[in-house]
Amino acid sequence: MSQLTPQEIVEQALAASTVDGQVTYVVEGSEANLRWASNSLTTNGSMRSRQVVVISFVDGGAGMAVGTVARTGTPDVAELVAMSEQAARDAGPAEDAMPLVAPGDGTAPPARATGTRPRRRPRSGCSASSPPRWARRSPRRRGARSCCSASPSTR
Known part of the structure; x- marks a missing residue:
């Protein structure tokens, strides 16, 4: 065989x-x-x-x-x-059951418009809870920087 x-x-x-x-x-x-x-x-x-x-x-x-x-x-x-x-x-039946998606039946999620891109998070945003990577250096290191937009009391 x-x-x-x-x-x-x-x-x-x-x-x-x-x-x-x-x-x-x-x-x-x-x-x-x-x-x-x-x-x-x-x-x-x-x-x-x-x-x-x-x-x-x-x-x-x-x-x-x-x-x-x-x-x-x-x-x-x-x-x-x-x-x-x-x-x-x-x-037995599932609580969260949904029908199978068939071509052209209208249950498929809508396609994105041509030329659009999903939203991205900013690369190096400054916030007190999540400083950019360069601001996470140890304070003992020479040349350590702090968050650019945080006030001195929140650094």
């Missing part, structure tokens, strides 16, 4: 779903280990890892319930989906 690609695993899981909503994702990683001694390679090896996560959403009328199951390696996708759906049915 050949190993499935992450895309194929996700497609199989979504096709096997029988609940109101499902999110499936696959995390793959690879790592190479090399050990050197006296300028020569003594040991080497490579490792590959895979984790499949299935999150199922069940609307039981009283609210949305969620079940999450994760497995490493190459799990049976249909079994993983069934376990996630059963976990969601057993969990």
Whole structure:
């Protein structure tokens, strides 16, 4: 049996779903280990890892319930989906449940206008509670400075 690609695993899981909503994702990683001694390679090896996560959403009328199951390696996708759906049915409704966001349904947060930037905090503002970094020097050091706008009584 050949190993499935992450895309194929996700497609199989979504096709096997029988609940109101499902999110499936696959995390793959690879790592190479090399050990050197006296300028020569003594040991080497490579490792590959895979984790499949299935999150199922069940609307039981009283609210949305969620079940999450994760497995490493190459799990049976249909079994993983069934376990996630059963976990969601057993969990009961969540207090803070919200519907899944679908493209174009109006529940997604509004996009920022083009050319606008988020507000930033000033880089070196002066306040008695949080002086700038240069003002935090030890008073014993030569050339230590104090906050530029604080009055002498608040320094």
